[in-house]
Amino acid sequence: MIDTLPSQRLAPLIRTLRKAQGLSQEALAERAGLHRNFVSLIERGKNQPTVDTLFRLAEALGVTAVELVERISTANDPA
Amino acid sequence: MIDTLPSQRLAPLIRTLRKAQGLSQEALAERAGLHRNFVSLIERGKNQPTVDTLFRLAEALGVTAVELVERISTANDPA
DNA sequence: ATGTAGACTCGTGTCGACC
DNA sequence: GGGTCGACACGAGTCTACA
Numbered sequence: 001m002i003d004t005l006p007s008q009r010l011a012p013l014i015r016t017l018r019k020a021q022g023l024s025q026e027a028l029a030e031r032a033g034l035h036r037n038f039v040s041l042i043e044r045g046k047n048q049p050t051v052d053t054l055f056r057l058a059e060a061l062g063v064t065a066v067e068l069v070e071r072i073s074t075a076n077d078p079a
Numbered sequence: 080m081i082d083t084l085p086s087q088r089l090a091p092l093i094r095t096l097r098k099a100q101g102l103s104q105e106a107l108a109e110r111a112g113l114h115r116n117f118v119s120l121i122e123r124g125k126n127q128p129t130v131d132t133l134f135r136l137a138e139a140l141g142v143t144a145v146e147l148v149e150r151i152s153t154a155n156d157p158a
Numbered sequence: 159a160t161g162t163a164g165a166c167t168c169g170t171g172t173c174g175a176c177c
Numbered sequence: 178g179g180g181t182c183g184a185c186a187c188g189a190g191t192c193t194a195c196a
Contacts, residue, residue: 005131038170040179047169048129052084055085066152103159113191115160129169129170129189132189132190
């Protein structure tokens with residue numbers, strides 16, 4: 001059973017993957033066609049993305065959306 | 080390359096899976112803790128869910144969120 | 159049982175500025 | 178480079194009602 005909300009598990013994962021790519025929030029935002037502030041909010045779990053935005057973030061991070069979802073679906077710490 | 084938006088590919092898939100479970104929109108909505116109208120909008124591609132809502136829909140459909148995302152990530156028709 | 163319409167609340171997502 | 182604030186447009190999500 002997963003008690004934490006997916007979006008809360010997604011937040012730190014985005015940050016981890018972004019740093020693994022050596023990207024700044026600004027660079028990630030530009031790649032994903034999003035605003036810099038929004039990336040900041042997502043990484044801190046203040047906002048959660050919609051489905052389309054999730055896919056754009058995944059692509060910008062160089063991973064598949066499936067990979068993102070897999071990692072926030074596991075019981076272990078995704079980051 | 081995937082030109083169609085994920086949310087647009089998700090729409091018919093939700094409907095297919097729901098019918099495969101023999102559920103009405105109402106029943107699915109109740110299971111997922113959503114409103115009946117919202118399910119109707121999603122299945123017709125008028126609205127797209129957020130990440131948390133996607134997970135709740137997946138669970139209510141008896142599949143994993145990973146499975147949903149896998150099927151809307153393929154080049155083939157997910158439904 | 160589904161689609162649609164309207165009205166509503168609140169969150170997503172943008173933008174500029176500042177720290 | 179990142180956090181935060183305020184303001185904004187628009188979309189997510191609820192609800193009632195009708196076809």
